[in-house]
Amino acid sequence: MKYDWILFDADETLFHFDAFKGMQLMFARKGVDFSEQDFEHYQSVNKPLWVDYQNGTINAEQLKQIRFQAWAEKLGTTTQELNQVFLAAMAEICAPLAGAKELVSALTGKVRLGIITNGFTELQQVRLERTGFAEHFELVTISEQVGVAKPDSQIFAHAYEKMGKPPKHRVLMVGDNPHSDILGGLNFGVETCWLNVTEQPKVEGIEPHYTVNSLHQLQQILFA
Secondary structure: OOOOEEEOOOOOEEEEHHHHHHHHHHHHOOOOOOHHHHHHHHHHHHHHHHHHHHOOOOOOOHHHHHHHHHHHHHHHHHHHHHHHHHHHHHHOOOOOOOOHHHHHHHHHHOOOEEEOOOOOOOHHHHHHHHHOOHHHHEEEEEEHHHHOOOOEEEEEEHHHHOOOOOOOHHHHEEEHHHHHHHHHHHOOOOEEEOOOOOOOOOOOOOOOEEOOOHHHHHHHHOOO
């Protein structure tokens, strides 16, 4: 094996993140029929917030507050309560991405495995337990706990310290987001693999060491 450590992003790298399905479930429990139009409107608020979060202009708590503000007012509840219900719904419907279980099982015992995610602590821990992944990953670094998000080098440095500072060329970062995962990894000096399932166009100035369209393809490369 070329690597001592393989680090994975969580959402859309190890786990499928179907936010619309999760929100339909959470709002159904509140007696609301949540439509695709409602979801589009929510995403028009939510997506820029994640960019702000990754850029360090807002923190995790602010993101969680602002994204559900309008719905909290509408339903006469708090943003904290809506966040809890949403994360619980997302944990309930969580499913590993195609090939994730096979890849993680194949790598276990041959390389050390870690996760670096910009997601929220509450959701990540439940999903790792429910999918049986928890025992395979000896490192789980969550931006909400560290206080900075990918692509900030500080979150990579935090994980790197916990890993015992292995040679950087023997560390591979795998993720679906070219900015937070790939650029973040490259700037920190580790090797990178872009999981480009939807075949997005290449981002100018970001050159991953590998680009794959599935975790099966990554498995073939790693075991070649």
